[in-house]
Amino acid sequence: xxxxxxxxxxxxxxxxxxxxxxxxxxxxxxxxxxxxxxxxxxxxxxxxxxxxxxxxxxxxxxxxxxxxxxxxxxxxxxxxxxxxxxxxxxxxxxxxxxxxxxxxxxxxxxxxxxxxxxxxxxxxxxxxxxxxxxxxxxxxxxxxxxxxxxxxxxxxxxxxxxxxxxxxxxxxxxxxxxxxxxxxxxxxxxxxxxxxxxxxxxxxxxxxxxxxxxxxxxxxxxxxxxxxxxxxxxxxxxxxxxxxxxx
Amino acid sequence: xxxxxxxxxxxxxxxxxxxxxxxxxxxxxxxxxxxxxxxxxxxxxxxxxxxxxxxxxxxxxxxxxxxxxxxxxxxxxxxxxxxxxxxxxxxxxxxxxxxxxxxxxxxxxxxxxxxxxxxxxxxxxxxxxxxxxxxxxxxxxxxxxxxxxxxxxxxxxxxxxxxxxxxxxxxxxxxxxxxxxxxxxxxxxxxxxxxxxxxxxxxxxxxxxxxxxxxxxxxxxxxxxxxxxxxxxxxxxxxxxxxxxxxxxxxxxxxxxxxxxxxxxxxxxxxxxxxxxxxxxxxxxxxxxxxxxxxxxxxxxxxxxxxxxxxxxxxxxxxxxxxxxxxxxxxxxxxxxxxxxxxxxxxxxxxxxxxxxxxxxxxxxxxxxxxxxxxxxxxxxxxxxxxxxxxxxxxxxxxxxxxxxxxxxxxxxxxxxxxxxxxxxxxxxxxxxxxxxxxxxxxxxxxxxxxxxxxxxxxxxxxxxxxxxxxxxxxxxxxxxxxxxxxxxxxxxxxxxxxxxxxxxxxxxxxxxxxxxxxxxxxxxxxxxxxxxxxxxxxxxxxxxxxxxxxxxxxxxxxxxxxxxxxxxxxxxxxxxxxxxxxxxxxxxxxxxxxxxxxxxxxxxxxxxxxxxxxxxxxxxxxxxxxxxxxxxxxxxx
Ligand SMILES: Cc1cc2nc3c(=O)[nH]c(=O)nc-3n(C[C@H](O)[C@H](O)[C@H](O)COP(=O)(O)OP(=O)(O)OC[C@H]3O[C@@H](n4cnc5c(N)ncnc54)[C@H](O)[C@@H]3O)c2cc1C
Ligand code: SF4
Ligand code: FES
Numbered sequence: 067x068x069x070x071x072x073x074x075x076x077x078x079x080x081x082x083x084x085x086x087x088x089x090x091x092x093x094x095x096x097x098x099x100x101x102x103x104x105x106x107x108x109x110x111x112x113x114x115x116x117x118x119x120x121x122x123x124x125x126x127x128x129x130x131x132x133x134x135x136x137x138x139x140x141x142x143x144x145x146x147x148x149x150x151x152x153x154x155x156x157x158x159x160x161x162x163x164x165x166x167x168x169x170x171x172x173x174x175x176x177x178x179x180x181x182x183x184x185x186x187x188x189x190x191x192x193x194x195x196x197x198x199x200x201x202x203x204x205x206x207x208x209x210x211x212x213x214x215x216x217x218x219x220x221x222x223x224x225x226x227x228x229x230x231x232x233x234x235x236x237x238x239x240x241x242x243x244x245x246x247x248x249x250x251x252x253x254x255x256x257x258x259x260x261x262x263x264x265x266x267x268x269x270x271x272x273x274x275x276x277x278x279x280x281x282x283x284x285x286x287x288x289x290x291x292x293x294x295x296x297x298x299x300x301x302x303x304x305x306x307x308x309x310x311x312x313x
Numbered sequence: 314x315x316x317x318x319x320x321x322x323x324x325x326x327x328x329x330x331x332x333x334x335x336x337x338x339x340x341x342x343x344x345x346x347x348x349x350x351x352x353x354x355x356x357x358x359x360x361x362x363x364x365x366x367x368x369x370x371x372x373x374x375x376x377x378x379x380x381x382x383x384x385x386x387x388x389x390x391x392x393x394x395x396x397x398x399x400x401x402x403x404x405x406x407x408x409x410x411x412x413x414x415x416x417x418x419x420x421x422x423x424x425x426x427x428x429x430x431x432x433x434x435x436x437x438x439x440x441x442x443x444x445x446x447x448x449x450x451x452x453x454x455x456x457x458x459x460x461x462x463x464x465x466x467x468x469x470x471x472x473x474x475x476x477x478x479x480x481x482x483x484x485x486x487x488x489x490x491x492x493x494x495x496x497x498x499x500x501x502x503x504x505x506x507x508x509x510x511x512x513x514x515x516x517x518x519x520x521x522x523x524x525x526x527x528x529x530x531x532x533x534x535x536x537x538x539x540x541x542x543x544x545x546x547x548x549x550x551x552x553x554x555x556x557x558x559x560x561x562x563x564x565x566x567x568x569x570x571x572x573x574x575x576x577x578x579x580x581x582x583x584x585x586x587x588x589x590x591x592x593x594x595x596x597x598x599x600x601x602x603x604x605x606x607x608x609x610x611x612x613x614x615x616x617x618x619x620x621x622x623x624x625x626x627x628x629x630x631x632x633x634x635x636x637x638x639x640x641x642x643x644x645x646x647x648x649x650x651x652x653x654x655x656x657x658x659x660x661x662x663x664x665x666x667x668x669x670x671x672x673x674x675x676x677x678x679x680x681x682x683x684x685x686x687x688x689x690x691x692x693x694x695x696x697x698x699x700x701x702x703x704x705x706x707x708x709x710x711x712x713x714x715x716x717x718x719x720x721x722x723x724x725x726x727x728x729x730x731x732x733x734x735x736x737x738x739x740x741x742x743x744x745x746x747x748x749x750x751x752x753x754x755x756x757x758x759x760x761x762x763x764x765x766x767x768x769x770x771x772x773x774x775x776x777x778x779x780x781x782x783x784x785x786x787x788x789x790x791x792x793x794x795x796x797x798x799x800x801x802x803x804x805x806x807x808x809x810x811x812x813x814x815x816x817x818x819x820x821x822x823x824x825x826x827x828x829x830x831x832x833x834x835x836x837x838x839x840x841x842x843x844x845x846x847x848x849x850x851x852x853x854x855x856x857x858x859x860x861x862x863x864x865x866x867x868x869x870x871x872x873x874x875x876x877x878x879x880x881x882x883x884x885x886x887x888x889x890x891x892x893x894x895x896x897x898x899x900x901x902x903x904x905x906x907x908x909x910x911x912x913x914x915x916x917x918x919x920x921x922x923x924x925x926x927x928x929x930x931x932x933x934x935x936x937x938x939x940x941x942x943x944x945x946x947x948x949x950x951x
Pocket of ligand 3: 125126127129130131136153154
């Protein structure tokens with residue numbers, strides 16, 4: 067595939083206090099082998115060389131696992147290809163001449179910091195409230211002392227792979243964090259190690275989730291469709307069960 | 314000149330750690346609350362130590378540059394974590410794990426430290442399992458293991474290809490429990506800019522708040538660096554792109570010796586570079602070598618699609634050269650062998666800088682389902698990045714910068730040569746000698762953090778209980794802050810034409826060409842000149858737009874590249890000094906007739922601990938390595 071020409075429309079916002087707006091850029095020589103973030107790097111190189119401020123965005127691992135990156139691409143969190151984070155989205159999925167609109171996550175609980183960077187610390191606060199098993203270093207039993215069925219353990223793994231990117235919240239019309247919270251609750255609910263504190267955990271995490279200003283879940287399922295790690299809606303059903311059991 | 318005292322406890326190898334623990338000084342619970350500890354980093358080592366020290370009752374402050382501690386680079390580790398559990402009943406033991414690491418490291422690591430990390434490895438697995446880390450299991454409900462390179466037992470615990478993520482999220486959860494309990498305070502989005510030394514001891518740090526640009530001061534009774542490795546010095550590497558050397562480098566400039574800086578692991582199986590804007594190389598886990606077979610065509614320049622090349626025209630060069638270990642030779646050996654084939658003109662793909670990693674036989678034998686179950690996410694990742702399907706045709710792979718065995722010199726207590734400054738995880742030099750074996754870094758980072766540092770730091774802190782909380786108003790803090798601000802102003806004022814990334818790329822190329830998989834005297838000397846020239850260009854032609862008192866990612870990058878250029882010179886100096894080949898350090902002048910590393914134990918059986926000496930040449934301090942419990946041998950995987 068030859069190189070592409072793109073029309074980019076990017077949200078620029080100096081900081082939380084100022085209002086932002088879209089700015090248009092033309093970008094040539096985009097190789098289909100580039101990742102979406104490398105495409106932005108190319109634009110930024112041009113901006114910086116001209117002494118202008120580059121487009122700010124969060125990123126680190128650039129291989130879909132740290133959860134740093136994330137932006138709306140033509141209205142879709144992480145872009146139009148299911149199962150991919152923004153850093154993994156190859157430009158191969160776009161065509162020469164495409165117009166691409168790029169915006170930060172929009173949610174009350176994720177205020178914009180600058181350009182495409184938002185504040186997702188509310189996610190950390192939910193985990194701090196109860197997303198752990200209370201075991202002190204040195205106190206653990208021999209690892210094989212507690213047997214865990216492979217099926218359950220694999221299922222727990224499938225929930226545990228959430229990367230905390232926030233696409234679920236960004237995709238939800240209510241800006242609900244239920245998929246994110248349910249992933250952690252499910253992981254621990256499926257494992258014997260997590261059972262002891264199950265009730266306190268789900269109460270604490272839900273309380274904190276509400277406090278952080280996330281909306282309610284109305285079972286629309288947009289989160290599941292947009293989650294780059296394909297965390298399933300069944301986790302939310304399990305969360306609801308765990309929650310009823312806890313009261 | 315500094316004195317290197319490794320403080321290795323007396324006694325037989327297997328009793329040293331127990332003896333140490335039962336005789337080291339403790340801090341009583343009432344005093345722990347009054348002692349402040351700063352930790353830089355939230356990877357397996359940083360998050361683990363923060364949790365464990367918080368659990369003990371110390372007052373802990375933790376810093377990372379990401380927006381959340383859960384994103385530390387450890388999250389990206391794929392293949393697994395070692396432990397000497399011997400669950401497979403295949404003859405494993407603490408001694409064997411120790412021996413494999415000593416041999417794998419080509420006899421350039423300290424026996425006592427390596428034995429200890431092997432010893433605590435089992436506790437690490439117990440702890441993670443209790444924290445709810447969903448490691449792979451057998452149908453009977455016990456934990457499963459697999460094999461990794463350089464060993465003949467199956468001791469690697471894993472969670473599909475996401476072991477690092479699962480371990481890190483376990484560590485993050487234990488960190489969160491302590492944040493909740495109020496023993497740990499988390500400071501994300503902070504870049505450490507300097508260490509503050511008062512009366513010869515580490516007493517605090519200067520950080521830049523990455524959101525506001527504000528320069529902050531934090532003080533403590535002890536400072537712990539858990540800031541990871543510096544493999545991003547090559548620009549293209551398998552590390553998270555913001556990984557950096559700055560924290561360790563600043564420590565070096567404040568008096569902590571830097572050990573074996575040139576010992577860098579080049580990982581054999583990464584996806585090759587595809588475009589000129591490429592920002593990182595994605596690793597394909599070593600676990601793939603359990604089932605994948607590595608080969609190139611027997612005929613030079615054979616450009617047929619891999620599947621059209623018949624069996625008898627394929628050169629499975631690792632199986633050919635190393636029949637005992639085959640595709641599972643250690644990383645340094647596998648990387649050099651790939652380079653050798655490609656340099657000789659047998660490489661595949663458009664650039665000729667790639668070899669095949671083929672799963673055809675494994676799929677035939679075990680079925681696609683089994684292979685998918687083991688490596689599904691890696692195969693998917695490969696396909697997304699390259700657009701090619703590894704179930705149908707071999708993966709194309711090439712070596713990439715990956716892990717730094719070198720790092721801050723530490724003694725048995727994990728303290729650097731700067732009193733009160735500790736270094737854990739990849740940021741120290743301690744356990745992997747001249748080459749790290751797969752899956753032993755997560756083990757080391759977690760072991761250092763949860764089980765070693767909490768026991769050794771008390772020996773230092775017991776002498777600190779009368780030191781009142783350190784004020785941040787003293788002259789040393791003023792000075793450190795002033796220096797940090799001046800450098801920021803300087804970076805902002807150049808207003809040249811090139812981005813810090815452009816300079817980083819150029820530096821990476823110099824280091825890859827002359828101080829990478831193989832090195833020689835002429836090349837290294839040339840590299841010293843090239844780096845000097847690059848530094849001059851950088852300080853006269855750099856462009857950093859924006860302001861210091863704002864979120865400014867270009868400024869963050871520029872500071873890191875400036876430090877990398879200084880470290881590069883030390884790496885080259887170290888590589889020049891070591892006139893032998895050992896592990897990943899391969900000096901072309903010193904090899905056996907069949908191209909293997911040729912060690913020189915008489916002259917180089919030491920740790921090279923470099924001491925900062927201002928604008929003058931760094932001072933070389935040697936810690937002789939004594940092998941009391943294993944016999945020094947030629948490392949053979951044939
Ligand atoms: C792709 C990949 C796969 C790997 N797979 C495996 C594997 O399967 N098994 C294995 O054993 N090992 C593996 N490794 C190696 C292993 O992941 C690392 O060595 C290990 O995770 C390092 O942990 P750490 O705690 O030392 O530091 P890291 O996890 O690197 O964390 C560093 C921390 O320091 C912080 N930090 C750094 N600099 C600063 C600064 N200046 N200011 C503030 N904060 C700072 C960062 O924010 C971060 O929190 C892999 C490595 C890579 C690159
Ligand atoms: S549930 Fe999915 S979308 Fe939501 S934070 Fe986790 S990985 Fe991201
Ligand atoms: S940068 Fe880590 S997930 Fe995208």
